[in-house]
Structure formats: structure tokens, C-alpha cells
Amino acid sequence: MAIEGVVGSDVLGEALALIREEVDRHFDVLLPVPDDARARLFEAMRYAAIGGGKRLRPLLLTATAQMYGVNREAAVRTGCAVEAIHVYSLIHDDLPCMDDDAMRHGQPTVHLEYDEATAVLAGDALHALAFDILVSPQVTSDPFVRSELVACLAKGSGMDGMAGGQMMDIVAEEAGEGDDGFDLHTVTRLQQLKTGALLSASVEMGAILGRVPPEGRTHLKSYARDIGLAFQIADDLLDHEGDEELAGKALRKDADAGKATFVSLLGAERAREQAEMLVRQAIGHLSSYGEEAEVLRAIARYIVERDR
Template sequence: MMTSESFEQALNETADRITVALDALLPRAEGPEARLNSAMRYAALGPGKRLRPFLVMECGNLVGADERGLLRVGCALECIHAYSLIHDDLPCMDDDDLRRGRPTVHKAYDEATAVLAGDALQSSAYEILAHPDTHQRGSVRARLVEKLARASGAGGMVGGQMIDIIGESETLDISVVTRMHRMKTGALINFAAEAVAALKDIDDHIRRSLEGFAHDLGLAYQITDDLLDATGNADEAGKAVGKDAGQGKATFVTTLGIEGAKDRSRHLAAQAKEHLDPFGERANLLKKAVDFILTRQA
């Protein structure tokens, strides 16, 4: 039987593997540009759950995808995530001083270095995917680059961030809030399943199951994030809380209320698990990941 302890162990083991791999892939803090490289490593190698790479690895394990390719895709995804957090924390965006209990990159270094570190981490993600070590076929590597670009760009994460900014000055209805979060958070989580389908030839119904799982999980993740900002503890979260309401942001909590947001999150979590039914007990780790996201405090 899968316990919360064994899930946490699996999550930590994957996080350690991703950290070791990223340490080898990212440039060392050497030469005249050492400050930039140091800031990149500070952001990408610092504390973190590495949940997105974990989803890549576990979805890939379900279908027997090549582990080296999965690990590299996980590293690329973590680079994009790290870059997005650097830019989110900047004074022109969310203006946060803390991230994961440490000074944000623009506080630990400076704003210009933070912008450049985010830019360079984004470039590193595509460099990792485009390398032959990710997959022997160039067409597969190109597909991975295309899918990550789409998930992280104007039609995905960055576009969702733009809607988030607009929501500070305009009233957004629930359909627009849902679209915002599917783009801002859900697109990168959905990439975890899309990447597996690119790395490994799988039946359409298996692909749809993985993508349906990631689709619902991504939105549940963001709703939980909204709830943490509204009701969480800054010490446990490792960052400031209560900022969404203070900035007048449109979220599931401000739109549906706390109980309504909780109900929506639970519903999505149940759907995410149902998508994994074709895999039987082999999907237990991913089902535990759903529970983890639903109850996380940071």
C-alpha cells in the first residue's frame, strides 16, 4: 500500500536526481559572467519540491519511456519554472522579497542580474531539449522544443501572467479566471504529459488519460495556490501571503469564495485520479501526488 511517507520519499529522491542533473547541465560560476551563472544556479538549484519534473518522470515510467530522456525533459521544465519565478518576483511584477524561505534573486543579487538569469535559464531549457542526449531522433527533440515553447509562451504561462496583471484593474469572470490559470500554471504541468507522448509512442487512449490527468491536476494546483495565499501561513509557505487580495487580483478564491474554491479543487482532484484508472496500481504514486497538491502548505 502506498503511504504518504513513501510518496514523500519518492518525491525527494526525484528532486535529488533533478538537482544533481541540473548541477551538471548549468554553467559554472566562472569567468567575467560569473555573477549571471551564480544567479542562475541560485534560482534553479535552491530548495524546491521539483514537482513538475516528478510528474514527467512518473508519467514516463507508466509507459516505459527512456529514463535519460525523461530526466533531461524534467531538467528543462525546471529551468523554465525557475525562470518564471525569478521574473514573477521582480518589483515590476509581484514584488516579492522571499521565495522558498530565501531572498528572491533580485534581492540576493540585483534586478538586472535577475532579469538576465531568468532569460538565460529559459535559453538553457531549450538547449537541454535540443541536445541529442534527450532523444536520438531530431524530430522528437524538435517536437519537445515546440511543445515547451507553446506551454511557456504567449499561449501558455506568459499569456496567463498577462491576464493576471489585467485582473488587477479589471473584473474577470470565472471563465476568464479559469483560462488564466490553465495558461499560467496548467500549461507547464500539462507539458509533463505531452512530453512523455513525444518521447514514447503510445496509444491515443493512454495519451488522453495522461493529458486529462495533467490538465485537471494543473488547475487544482493553482486553486490550492490561491487558497494558500488567502488562508496560509507565511512561515510555512516560505513567501508572503495575502498579496492577491491586497493587489486586487482575480483568483478562484476572490471569484468563488474559500469554500467554493475548495469544492472546485476537490472535484478536479477526483477527476485527475479517474484519468489514471487505466493504469491500475502502477499509478498510485501519481494519485498520491494529487493528494499532496490538494493538502500542501507551501
């Protein structure tokens, strides 16, 4: 996908490689396998949390935090809280009763590598771990910042955020593409909740760590809203046209299920144009920032250019 003025891709490549290594290192410390009957739970949590994924949420969080001079370790640790929520949602999403997926990040899903009960529990335990991380001294010693982080993450992941969006996604699948199918407005709302809310929380939590007051977060939240939607359109396009091996998961499931997506509703060409427009708009929201927002701008471009 061609976006004009692709600069800073080296900056982004380095930032992506660094955050991957940092998140893996933190999860390794956060999840020591105990010498008791809980070992299988911790092993399953490590299997899901370490080594895979783009780490887009921790990247957004640390890139935002960096703009405000936040301590790197604190930002990475907070990024792990958001990533723990993301990983738990993937484990539960892949379950037989949900999307019934066999592959994730190029390896068997947790319920196949372990078993379904362990997968449910590993997701639940990662969910609790996210909030446990936020109250650790490594994140902040300021109780006000801490409670703002908790509020932001709980809101972004719960019934008015990610979990609510996942419910809409299940209903959309049942509704199919016919007269009962979702229209563009409803699919947009669905995706704003399902993926947008947590991406948005990532950016906002970076700003919270940087002690940016709520009224100072407006442009950042607009940026996050636009890249969240662009991200989902790009995902629909990859699902439509992508390479399963590169993606490390099964593709074209939405079309097979007859589910309404941005591609089925707009067609591939208009969907692509829409994603590119959103990326330009997202970058526009950062116009009051200088060089310090270069990574956020590069992330916006990367979101529609990635091949997996």
C-alpha cells in the same frame, strides 16, 4: 484538506525526495561557473535553480515517463528543461516591475540577492538553457522525439501558454474585483494558461519520451488539466489561509490587491469542494491505467493536501 483513500503517500514522499536530489544534481552539472566575467550570471542561475522548490513539474514528467519504461536519466534531464522554464518565470515574476517579491523558497529573490539586471539575464539564460537541454544527447538521440519535446515546451511556455497567462494575471490585478473584475470563466482560463499549460506540458513530455502517439495522450492531458486547476485553487486557498514561514514567500497579496481569485469568487468552502472534485475527476481519467499510475494518483491527492 481531506480526500478519501489517501494511499501511496510513502511512494510519493520517496518520489519527491528522489526527484529533488536528481534535479539538483543535474543543474549542478549543467551550470558550471566559468572563470570569466559571466561568473555572476551562472551563480545567479544556480542560486535560483538549485535547492529550492517542490519540483512538481519534473516529478510529473518522470512519473509519466516511468509508466512507459523511459530511461530515468533521460526523463530527469527533460524534467530539468521544464523546471528551467518554471524557474525563469519565477525570477521574472518576482521582479519589482512584476510582483515585486522579496522572498522565494525562504530566501531573498534573485534581484535582491544579486541585482535586477542579473535577474533579467539569469531568467533569459535559463529560458534558452531549457531548449538547449532538450537537444542534448542525454535526452534522446531520436530527432522526431526531440522536436516534439521542443514544440510542447515552446507552446506551453509562450504567448498561448504561461506568458499569455501572466499577461492576463497583470490585467486581472489592474481590473480588481469590481464590475471590471474577472469572472470565474476568465479566471479559470487565466490559470489554465498561467500554471496549467506548463503542468500539462510536463505530463505530455513524459508521454512523448515514452513514444505515446498524440491520440494516446488524451487521458493524460485531461488528468493534467484537472490537477492544474486544482493546484491553482489550492494555491489560492493557501494564499488565503496558509503560513508565510512554511510557504517561504509573502501571502495574502491577492486579497490585499483586490484581485479576483477562485477564493474571492467562490468563497473558501466552495473553492475547497471544487478542488476536491477536480482531484477525483483527475484520478478518474487514469482509470484505464493500473499500478503504474499510482504516483500520478498520489500527486493529484498531494496537490490539494500540501501545506505549502
